[in-house]
Amino acid sequence: xxxxxxxxxxxxxxxxxxxxxxxxxxxxxxxxxxxxxxxxxxxxxxxxxxxxxxxxxxxxxxxxxxxxxxxxxxxxxxxxxxxxxxxxxxxxxxxxxxxxxxxxxxxxxxxxxxxxxxxxxxxxxxxxxxxxxxxxxxxxxxxxxxxxxxxxxxxxxxxxxxxxxxxxxxxxxxxxxxxxxxxxxxxxxxxxxxxxxxxxxxxxxxxxxxxxxxxxxxxxxxxxxxxxxxxxxxxxxxxxxxxxxxxxxxxxxxxxxxxxxxxx
Amino acid sequence: xxxxxxxxxxxxxxxxxxxxxxxxxxxxxxxxxxxxxxxxxxxxxxxxxxxxxxxxxxxxxxxxxxxxxxxxxxxxxxxxxxxxxxxxxxxxxxxxxxxxxxxxxxxxxxxxxxxxxxxxxxxxxxxxxxxxxxxxxxxxxxxxxxxxxxxxxxxxxxxxxxxxxxxxxxxxxxxxxxxxxxxxxxxxxxxxxxxxxxxxxxxxxxxxxxxxxxxxxxxxxxxxxxxxxxxxxxxxxxxxxxxxxxxxxxxxxxxxxxxxxxxx
Amino acid sequence: xxxxxxxxxxxxxxxxxxxxxxxxxxxxxxxxxxxxxxxxxxxxxxxxxxxxxxxxxxxxxxxxxxxxxxxxxxxxxxxxxxxxxxxxxxxxxxxxxxxxxxxxxxxxxxxxxxxxxxxxxxxxxxxxxxxxxxxxxxxxxxxxxxxxxxxxxxxxxxxxxxxxxxxxxxxxxxxxxxxxxxxxxxxxxxxxxxxxxxxxxxxxxxxxxxxxxxxxxxxxxxxxxxxxxxxxxxxxxxxxxxxxxxxxxxxxxxxxxxxxxxxx
Numbered sequence: 129x130x131x132x133x134x135x136x137x138x139x140x141x142x143x144x145x146x147x148x149x150x151x152x153x154x155x156x157x158x159x160x161x162x163x164x165x166x167x168x169x170x171x172x173x174x175x176x177x178x179x180x181x182x183x184x185x186x187x188x189x190x191x192x193x194x195x196x197x198x199x200x201x202x203x204x205x206x207x208x209x210x211x212x213x214x215x216x217x218x219x220x221x222x223x224x225x226x227x228x229x230x231x232x233x234x235x236x237x238x239x240x241x242x243x244x245x246x247x248x249x250x251x252x253x254x255x256x257x258x259x260x261x262x263x264x265x266x267x268x269x270x271x272x273x274x275x276x277x278x279x280x281x282x283x284x285x286x287x288x289x290x291x292x293x294x295x296x297x298x299x300x301x302x303x304x305x306x307x308x309x310x311x312x313x314x315x316x317x318x319x320x321x322x323x324x325x326x327x328x329x330x331x332x333x334x335x336x337x338x339x340x341x342x343x344x345x346x347x348x349x350x351x352x353x354x355x356x357x358x359x360x361x362x363x364x365x366x367x368x369x370x371x372x373x374x375x376x377x378x379x380x381x382x383x384x385x386x387x388x389x390x391x392x
Numbered sequence: 393x394x395x396x397x398x399x400x401x402x403x404x405x406x407x408x409x410x411x412x413x414x415x416x417x418x419x420x421x422x423x424x425x426x427x428x429x430x431x432x433x434x435x436x437x438x439x440x441x442x443x444x445x446x447x448x449x450x451x452x453x454x455x456x457x458x459x460x461x462x463x464x465x466x467x468x469x470x471x472x473x474x475x476x477x478x479x480x481x482x483x484x485x486x487x488x489x490x491x492x493x494x495x496x497x498x499x500x501x502x503x504x505x506x507x508x509x510x511x512x513x514x515x516x517x518x519x520x521x522x523x524x525x526x527x528x529x530x531x532x533x534x535x536x537x538x539x540x541x542x543x544x545x546x547x548x549x550x551x552x553x554x555x556x557x558x559x560x561x562x563x564x565x566x567x568x569x570x571x572x573x574x575x576x577x578x579x580x581x582x583x584x585x586x587x588x589x590x591x592x593x594x595x596x597x598x599x600x601x602x603x604x605x606x607x608x609x610x611x612x613x614x615x616x617x618x619x620x621x622x623x624x625x626x627x628x629x630x631x632x633x634x635x636x637x638x639x640x641x642x643x644x645x646x647x648x649x650x651x652x653x654x655x656x
Numbered sequence: 657x658x659x660x661x662x663x664x665x666x667x668x669x670x671x672x673x674x675x676x677x678x679x680x681x682x683x684x685x686x687x688x689x690x691x692x693x694x695x696x697x698x699x700x701x702x703x704x705x706x707x708x709x710x711x712x713x714x715x716x717x718x719x720x721x722x723x724x725x726x727x728x729x730x731x732x733x734x735x736x737x738x739x740x741x742x743x744x745x746x747x748x749x750x751x752x753x754x755x756x757x758x759x760x761x762x763x764x765x766x767x768x769x770x771x772x773x774x775x776x777x778x779x780x781x782x783x784x785x786x787x788x789x790x791x792x793x794x795x796x797x798x799x800x801x802x803x804x805x806x807x808x809x810x811x812x813x814x815x816x817x818x819x820x821x822x823x824x825x826x827x828x829x830x831x832x833x834x835x836x837x838x839x840x841x842x843x844x845x846x847x848x849x850x851x852x853x854x855x856x857x858x859x860x861x862x863x864x865x866x867x868x869x870x871x872x873x874x875x876x877x878x879x880x881x882x883x884x885x886x887x888x889x890x891x892x893x894x895x896x897x898x899x900x901x902x903x904x905x906x907x908x909x910x911x912x913x914x915x916x917x918x919x920x
Contacts, residue, residue: 162428162444164690168855173900178855179760180690183733186764193763205447205471207733232443235457238450325648327432327442372437373644380901384853426692426708469711469735496707499721502714589912591696591706636701637908 132281133306133313136352138392144343144353145388152176153195153342156224157335158187158212160202160231163328166376167198170332173383174357176339187211188218195342197224198335199246201239202231209242216249225252225341228296229334234263251296252341253351255334258283261300265290280306284313297351299337301330305359307352314352318359320366322375329379333358353391361386396545397570397577400616402656408607408617409652416440417459417606420488421599422451422476424466424495427592430640431462434596437647438621440603451475452482459606461488462599463510465503466495473506480513489516489605492560493598498527515560516605517615519598522547525564529554544570548577561615563601565594569623571616578616582623584630586639593643597622617655625650660809661834661841664880666920672871672881673916680704681723681870684752685863686715686740688730688759691856694904695726698860701911702885704867715739716746723870725752726863727774729767730759737770744777753780753869756824757862762791779824780869781879783862786811789828793818808834812841825879827865829858833887835880842880846887848894850903857907861886881919889914 152175159167164180171178181190191197197219199212219226228251230243243264256264258280265286280302287298291310299307305316323329333355340354341347365379416439423431428444435442445454455461461483463476483490492515494507507528520528522544529550544566551562555574563571569580587593597619604618605611629643680703687695692708699706709718719725725747727740747754756779758771771792784792786808793814808830815826819838827835833844851857861883868882869875893906 160444161425161446161689162432165429165693165855168690169900172853172855180688180731181760181764182689182731183766186732186766189764203444203446204450205475207471207735211733232445236445236450236453238447325436327429327436369645371645371648372433373641373646373648377641377901377905381897381899382901384899384901424708425689425710426696429693467708467710468714469739471735496709500709500714500717502711589700591693591700633909635909635912636697637905637910637912641905 133284133315136314136316136349136356140349141353141356141391142388144340144345144350145357145391147343147345148340149175149388151343153339154179154193155196155198155335155339156181156190156194156215157198158182158208158215159198159200159331159335162202163331166328167332167335169380170383171335171339173380174336174339178335182208182211184211184214187215191215191219191224192222194224196338197226198229198338199226200229200231200331200334201233201243202331204239204242216246220250227251227253227255227334227338227341229331230254230256230260230264231331233260247294251294252347253297253299253337254290254294255299255301255337257330258300258302261290261298262286265293280304284308297347299351299355301333301355305355307348307355309348312348314348316352316355316359318356319362322366322369322372323362325372326375329362356391357383357386360391397548397579400578400580400613400620404613405617405620405655406652408604408609408614409621409655411607411609412604413439413652415607417603418443418457419460419462419599419603420445420454420458420479421462422446422472422479423462423464423595423599426466427595430592431596431599433644434647435599435603437644438600438603442599446472446475448475448478451479455479455483455488456486458488460602461490462493462602463490464493464495464595464598465497465507466493466595468503468506480510484514491515491517491519491598491602491605493595494518494520494524494528495595497524511558515558516611517561517563517601518554518558519563519565519601521594522564522566525554525562526550529557544568548572561611563615563619565597565619569619571612571619573612576612578612580616580619580623582620583626586630586633586636587626589636590639593626620655621647621650624655661843664842664844664877664884668877669881669884669919670916672868672873672878673885673919675871675873676868677703677916679871681867682707682721683724683726683863683867684709684718684722684743685726686710686736686743687726687728687859687863690730691859694856695860695863697908698911699863699867701908702864702867706863710736710739712739712742715743719743719747719752720750722752724866725754726757726866727754728757728759728859728862729761729771730859732767732770744774748778755779755781755783755862755866755869757859758782758784758788758792759859761788775822779822780875781825781827781865782818782822783827783829783865785858786828786830789818789826790814793821808832812836825875827879827883829861829883833883835876835883837876840876842876844880844883844887846884847890850894850897850900851890853900854903857890884919885911885914888919
């Protein structure tokens with residue numbers, strides 16, 4: 129057994145969001161086909177600038193200009209994989225931090241091999257649900273694909289291993305999110321089950337994690353703040369929503385209205 | 393002339409939705425680029441789990457795990473056609489029912505040849521507007537593409553022929569929807585013209601048809617229930633909406649809130 | 657120095673919208689992956705019919721049936737470029753007017769070469785922000801990609817040159833939009849900064865510009881009316897919105913509710 133991690137202190141989250149608002153980054157998103165609009169709108173609501181540049185030579189060129197890069201393998205195919213590899217190589221040359229969302233890894237062979245290969249490419253952060261993090265770390269996953277059937281706390285040891293192996297800060301998200309650099313952990317509560325009834329909330333969180341990786345300072349705090357921003361706004365939106373349809377506009381409004389001091 | 397079909401009895405629709413809520417399926421959606429987010433959100437609002445897996449080997453692997461498969465040819469190209477054929481072959485081997493949405497078939501040569509070829513691949517269901525169903529059955533269509541200019545009742549004979557030819561339950565949708573297995577028919581009223589001013593409502597209906605094909609029991613009833621769920625929630629959302637923008641959140645909320653007994 | 661252009665007279669805008677409502681066009685949209693749903697919903701809210709047909713032979717076939725064609729290079733790749741060239745060639749043969757949205761041109765080499773090549777293909781209209789219009793005209797752009805850091809009035813000379821070079825009506829949009837055919841100009845005010853926090857509002861404007869190019873009459877007036885329709889509805893939606901999330905439904909409702917006489 130291991131101790132349950134402490135909650136991210138509100139003052140640290142507030143400090144990170146203050147920095148983010150001062151230097152809103154340009155984020156290069158190579159993400160899945162289904163969630164691109166929500167991903168872009170979440171970043172825009174927070175003041176960041178998203179861009180989806182997909183042709184391989186342009187993806188490489190743009191990764192060097194961007195403040196951060198997101199790689200989401202939800203609708204991976206050979207053409208998109210080529211663009212992702214070009215973008216990651218250029219990002220690493222330019223020092224642009226890149227974040228991996230290993231969607232549905234474990235159950236499907238093609239993406240699992242691709243995601244494992246990417247672990248050697250120095251990701252700054254990895255964000256997944258418990259099944260994905262366990263599968264990516266080489267442990268057995270219980271999931272059937274996009275849904276997580278594992279508890280996030282049970283996946284924390286796998287997340288720590290993955291952090292040590294890859295050098296990334298790893299966020300394993302669920303009812304409670306756990307964020308680890310392999311030595312230190314934070315817990316982030318909040319959110320609502322309604323968020324699982326809206327496609328792309330997890331993918332958008334990964335984009336926000338990518339965006340916060342553009343900040344200077346402690347990456348563990350920055351990634352945990354990304355999780356906290358999303359869970360707090362998810363809670364607020366749920367209170368105003370009658371269902372998943374009215375959730376999305378309320379969520380984007382909440383992200384837009386959020387002030388750093390409210391995280392304290 | 394032929395008799396106008398009877399309306400689907402509310403008690404049958406309620407029984408089908410009760411079953412659906414008990415075993416919410418995992419739906420593999422190979423659908424068009426424009427409507428993926430709405431399609432996923434409609435399925436999630438009903439409690440089902442959508443997934444879009446597009447690489448050919450993964451699409452085949454995933455079709456065997458899923459409860460049902462949707463094939464929508466709205467933005468068909470050579471790469472997506474390859475994935476669809478791989479997914480359908482695997483679905484048929486695994487006994488996964490698959491549903492065809494023959495978007496804009498008839499007017500455009502490439503997709504028309506592809507859709508006709510798929511008729512021999514044992515679809516469980518086909519959902520289209522009057523123009524599409526008439527064109528797919530080989531009758532002359534009056535449509536200019538994505539809009540249906542034919543009346544759904546006038547297309548019912550073509551729908552019956554198509555059902556007999558392919559073995560699928562065929563839903564021809566419009567102001568009134570008609571659902572036929574080639575021998576028996578149901579009519580489903582409801583919906584609102586406002587739904588034609590929101591992209592993807594028809595495509596999302598096809599995804600719900602696909603999802604209901606995962607149920608045991610009479611497929612004719614199951615497909616007609618999918619149509620009824622969408623028409624009833626479309627009506628409710630229209631009453632709460634000031635236009636097509638506020639329709640979508642209200643529609644997703646209505647799907648989320650719908651209880652089986654309300655169909656009676 | 658040059659004189660600030662006059663505002664588009666309301667009576668001209670009202671006359672153009674009246675025509676548009678009488679003959680709502682079918683618009684073929686080859687646009688970027690991120691904005692397809694919003695683009696389609698904006699056109700539908702105005703009463704037009706959007707269709708996204710992407711396979712090269714079908715894209716060529718469909719361009720001849722459509723009232724107008726939109727080419728948006730936001731997520732250009734080799735496959736989409738092939739479809740665009742086929743669609744443009746067919747459109748020009750059939751006399752279908754086509755509109756270019758040169759997203760992020762200037763900063764990225766692949767799309768910049770492609771967009772420059774398209775200038776020789778007789779576009780009916782070009783819609784971009786100041787950075788894009790300056791880059792496309794060969795002047796130095798200050799932008800870093802998708803954001804415009806140049807003022808639209810400063811880009812008006814470049815827009816005029818581009819109009820004379822290409823034969824297109826050019827709309828350079830920003831806080832104030834300027835529309836020019838190289839000799840005559842209109843100014844269109846309105847809109848709100850909140851629109852820049854919603855992905856695809858500019859891309860959707862280009863689709864509306866494309867749609868208005870299907871009208872007979874003075875193309876300068878028609879393109880300026882497209883800009884005015886969007887800026888007025890953007891203002892109205894902002895007044896009803898608490899942030900970018902509630903903006904989008906309100907914007908689509910406003911487009912749906914707009915009557916021509918309100919433009920006067």
